[in-house]
Ligand SMILES: Nc1nc2c(ncn2[C@@H]2O[C@H](COP(=O)(O)OP(=O)(O)O)[C@@H](O)[C@H]2O)c(=O)[nH]1
């Protein structure tokens with residue numbers, strides 16, 4: 001399940017006020033009030049019912065947001081870029097404060113109702129105070145709802161060993177992904193891209209691996225991107241991933257070798273992830289071997305594909321052994 005899926009729509013102050021006071025009034029409507037005693041009781045319980053509805057709703061809002069410090073680093077980064085973790089924490093704290101404050105006000109007004117001569121004005125005063133507490137957190141409720149809408153669109157990236165495929169358009173990335181995952185990959189939205197990421201899976205020896213094709217993300221120079229885009233891209237850095245960079249030395253992709261090399265260097269500089277550089281289209285007559293390249297393949301003939309997969313799995317294993325022996329690097333890559 002997507003990590004942010006359980007966050008519901010966050011209501012506005014006005015919606016909350018209408019809902020809670022209406023429900024409290026409805027709870028009272030069937031009751032007949034014969035004597036002074038039951039009239040006081042009715043006002044008391046109307047106040048407590050309304051207050052409970054408020055505190056329950058507010059507590060649920062806070063509870064459904066994930067605890068940000070426990071979020072996988074990948075999602076933490078994206079959340080921070082998209083909405084700001086500090087802003088979110090502050091708004092959640094305000095909602096929590098309001099919930100507690102309303103509880104306090106209700107408690108103290110129950111006492112005031114008991115001490116009063118006529119209960120209704122006292123109860124109405126309590127409602128007024130509760131309403132103004134709720135109104136005071138309206139900007140927080142709006143921010144949380146906006147955050148919710150943004151966070152729900154994050155890609156559902158599993159906490160699985162991942163192969164990220166990079167390289168210029170038309171070099172053969174998608175051919176590789178469909179060759180090793182069989183099925184056509186799922187398309188997941190990704191911030192600041194129109195195409196999203198394509199995610200496929202395959203299993204080896206009972207272990208599930210995730211393959212992520214990144215059209216629009218890792219297929220053109222970083223220097224052409226603004227800072228926000230770069231941050232969104234470098235969040236990939238926080239996945240448990242290795243990168244396969246694909247070059248097309250035949251240049252039938254439409255990009256010159258020199259440009260492809262420059263992109264390779266940029267990605268190497270921006271991602272401190274293990275990287276395998278692979279040249280594709282070995283079947284083509286224009287193909288030539290390159291110093292930068294570790295393995296040559298052809299997605300058309302299938303030549304070398306198994307070796308590439310074996311090498312990538314080896315790299316994942318090496319990375320796993322390495323990261324279990326040292327603290328993960330949590331520094332920002334840019
Ligand atoms: N001759 C040849 N063509 C290939 C090879 N791999 C991919 N192609 C072709 O190159 C084009 C782009 O491939 P695609 O996988 O969509 O590249 P992507 O844009 O990097 O995902 C397609 O027409 C493929 O059929 C290969 O090994 N040999």
Ligand SMILES: [Mg+2]
Pocket residue numbers: 170173174175213215
């Ligand atoms: Mg493609």
